[in-house]
Amino acid sequence: MSQYRPSRRTVVTGSAAAVLAAATPVGHAVASPGPGGPGGDGRHRAWARKTLREMTLEQKVGQLFVQHVYGSDATTPDQRNVPLYGVAAPADVIRRYHLGGVCYFAWTDSVRDPEQILGLSNGLQRAALGADRHGRGGPGRGKGARVPLTISVDQEQGVVTRIGPPATQLPGSMALGAGRSATDARTAAAITGRELRAMGITTDFAPVCDVNVNPLNPVIGTRSFSSRPELAAEMVRAQVRGYQRDGSVSSSGKHFPGHGDTATDSHVAFPVITHSREEWEELDAPPFVAAIAEGIDMIMTAHLAMPAFDDSGDPATLSRPILTGLLREELGYEGVIITDSLEMEGVRQKYGDAEVAVRALEAGADQLLMSPALQKALPAVVAAVESGRISRRELDAKVTRVLLMKARRGVVDHPYSDPARLASVVGTPRNVAAADAITDRTTTLVTNDDGVLPMTAAGASVLVTGWGATTTKTVADELTAAGATTTLSTTGASPTDAQIASAVAAARGKDAVVVLTMKAWDTAVTDKTRGQQKLVAALQASGVPTVVVAVRDPYDIAHLGDVPTYLATYAYNAVAMGALVRVLTGEVEPTGTLPVDIPAADDPGTVLYPFGHGLRY
Template sequence: MPVIHRRSFLRAAAATGAILFVAPRAAADEEVDTSWVEEHLARMTLEQKVGQLFVVQVYGAEADTVTAAQRASNLAAYGVGTPAEVVRKYHLGGVIYFAWAGNVNAPEQIARLSNDLQRTATGDGGPPLLISADQETGIVARMPAPATQFPGAQALAAAGSTNAAREAARITARELRAVGINQNFAPVADVNINAGNPVIGVRSFSSDPAIAAEYVAAQVAGYQHGEGVAAAAKHFPGHGDTTTDSHYGVPEIDHTRQEWETIDAPPFRAAIEAGIDVIMTAHIVVESLDPTGVPATLSEPIIGGLLRGELGYDGVVITDALNMEGVRQGFGPARVPVLALLAGVDQLLVPKDGDMDVMYQAVLQAVLAGEIDEERLDRSVERILTLKLKRGLTGEAQVDVGRVPRVVGIRAHQVASQRITDPTVTALRNTGPGGAAILPVSPTSRVNVVTANTAAGNDLAAALRDQGATATVQAVGTRPSDAAIAAAVQATAANDLTVVITSNAWDIVTTDPEGRQRRLVAELAATGRPVVAVAVRNAYDVAYLPETAGFLAAYSSTTVSMRSVATVLTGTIPPEGRLPVVVPAADGSVLYPVGHGLTW
């Protein structure tokens, strides 16, 4: 896998004259009446306080009515059958929505679910819920159509406008809040300096800490603007230099303390300066920050000492999901939540199905036994309640379902999305066989879209047809067969252009272990006919594709990104994007630096 070594990264950053970004300090919060927080905290039982710490997934599109399969899932996970019963049983402080849990089918449905869960939480005088989602935009997004799409962090940075990134976050927050989601687990503050990173990649704004810091600060402002949502910078202390996915293993980051200060810290410092509501921990081991080898989520030196002490952050800290192997390996479900709280964490996110009873009781018993001081518990509950106060949940936590269509996916938001997305497309190569330029092509060209991502291929073909092209689609998947490659090669003669949509063609460990996407592009380019690869995930694909194929980085497979790609292919708009990451060659040297990009 391509890995750019830290020395090369630091040299490349120095060559660009990069200066580590320092965000302007957020204005001090105005004095607020905290009596609501004090009153709730004073009357809570110990069981209710413990419940406030947990943010869990629930199964179902409605609070009280679920399918048989969803009831079975809730029973297996929590011993009760409906989302409302889960909230009541544990006195929950938060709920997180997922498509695979059946929570997010349509905007109005989400709003009704949110209202009913809030009604459940407050029905016995308890505080309202923090209702959350992972709406990073781009490859990690939970809101269904017609919610407005944006292309994700790396694409936004490629466009070179922090104002546009702020606007994307503001629109996203407005639509989330309209359906009752008041906590968003974004932006990603990781600096992706490792091109072999299997889990961050295009979710990161940049491999340059200064650029990443600027965009993190901009999105924090956008998400939290006005009646926005609580933003969460993730994953502290920095998940950008790893080849292990913490969902499945324990990543070890070997940065020195100075490298951490130089590479990983700036975006988190910028988020704190911008007034971030929440910071999410990473299930990673960084021995220079904690030599015991404990994952950061469970590390008092990293959470209590570094984040809260040295960086001065006193807001809410939430774990990454506790069903991930990065925190489970070596620690049982009874110890993980207790150690996280002792480390300085406040919210405990997504226990593995079946672990909730064990985790809840473990925290309760740790307080009763004195391992966790009740004053320590109160500090976390106070932070969580203060966040609810700050986000305007102390009055009426319900949302107006009738207003949802007037906010979610409205034309003004869609127009803004296309305007923000168009400048993200980045051209890295445009020279075909014989040295001639490949792009742009005539809007009436015959184009065959050979795609590793079927939805993206269909969207690109539709956008090309809208411009007058004759466009066909050949879906081949991420591991195209010999027959599929032969058919694509044969089709080149009948088309003016072949566009190959690649998806992590660099990854010959997980995505494409036989390198078949690379072979596909090589055989197409060998025909001498015009071929352009479009990467809908990482731009790192370009290092493994022939120089006689053109190359565009879209960083995203969203419909809006494919429309932008279509207009660049036909010359309706020029490519304006510039690389926000260093692209290494196969040997680890710098192939393309930050800021590279062609136009026409």
């Protein structure tokens, strides 16, 4: 249970969520619109029916799995694949298991640069379609049907960004919440979607629909748009439009039924959220209802328990009352349900990996993300179908949803991406300029008690210190470009006493200090972040005007004592730091407002800085 939650009166009175709930009450079906009507037009349905008839049982089951594969291109063997899949080349993994999709990560060498990503995507699609290296062949070649892949990535932007520059970097969810512009949120998603599609990626695991009502949330935080469900719902609706209508990629809302009110990370443990049904309807449901009303292609499950809907102790990912009863039947969702990664500890505590796969499908999931034991899980699903534990009719319904999603997003008609278009789509000057303009509207000035800001950069001597080697250097470089003489003293996430003393010494004689903090509130997990608190206190005691910048969660100020000058950027990527410096120097007016309440550290019921707070010059 959260240590802090806004009152129901503040979160629902006059809210967009209340309007949405009035139009579509929880418990009433909402059709998932698509081209030509719910679930896709007649042509797509005809293709899905025909393809389903041609598929073998193993091919159908393969469509239910979305896995990571190691390697930067499709055909070069990578021995890291062998223990997982029994073959080395990524293309051979696709062929052997008839996978429905793959998921890209930097640690799998899937995402190096746009040209490499496109080449990998096209190579994997050729393998799925049974085509040669020129793309010849395709559906119908060989035994059974051939179906293009869903190629997915977590490109939420902000703190969860898998593909770096030259792909356009954009604000994350909480920053967009601070900007309060649904137009900006849609534009950010549209740019992201178009660039992903140009690289051959067909699905973005975004947006995050969780409402971050718990400031101690270790896994969601700035990945959420807001602690207010009405604002989160508005942003979610805009981003689904941006991804799907403008960007032509499938959007995947996460993490159902809501991961916002927990202080436990489901990657390493098992959260339990004790919201009543009434609280869930008010706090957690509105963004998901908005996503469904907008026709979102996919919803991702959460590895957490919510006893109000299922008191079995199973995570939502394995809960039929939650996935089928609540999401399918009550909310009327008709699209694809995909699990969060099945490698995460939150779903692996009670059952073996093969049994988890079967139970997730029984609960109502259509696709299984990153099964850690595919060579056991896939045969277990086949056996469950052959035994009748999962009916053939239910299997066909799941596969049909997957096929329709691919058809609706144009993956069937256009499985390959054109290398000749890449440079004209990815990281263009127009996209970069849009990203800068959007980010300029998100930086939030929380305190400016001493009137230190805006600072005059020309001729000023400034120390830049604190968290993040790359981040501090970016700020220093931007200040130098603005005319300041900068000194850099990076101290990291856990400054030692010696590092603090060195930073204080470097501050002497400077006109100003800019110190960056990152999750300085996280003392519930470790005492290491207390070093950041000591650093800020020591710099302020030096007498040099000190500007404190929280480059991730805005909650840091509650743990730093009296901070006369404080800004929140909600992310530490280069685009956020560029906007920060433009605000610091007065080139841009700070217009972002807090999308969350910042409660006192020692009294969570007391709000230090409320939702909507934000200063201007």
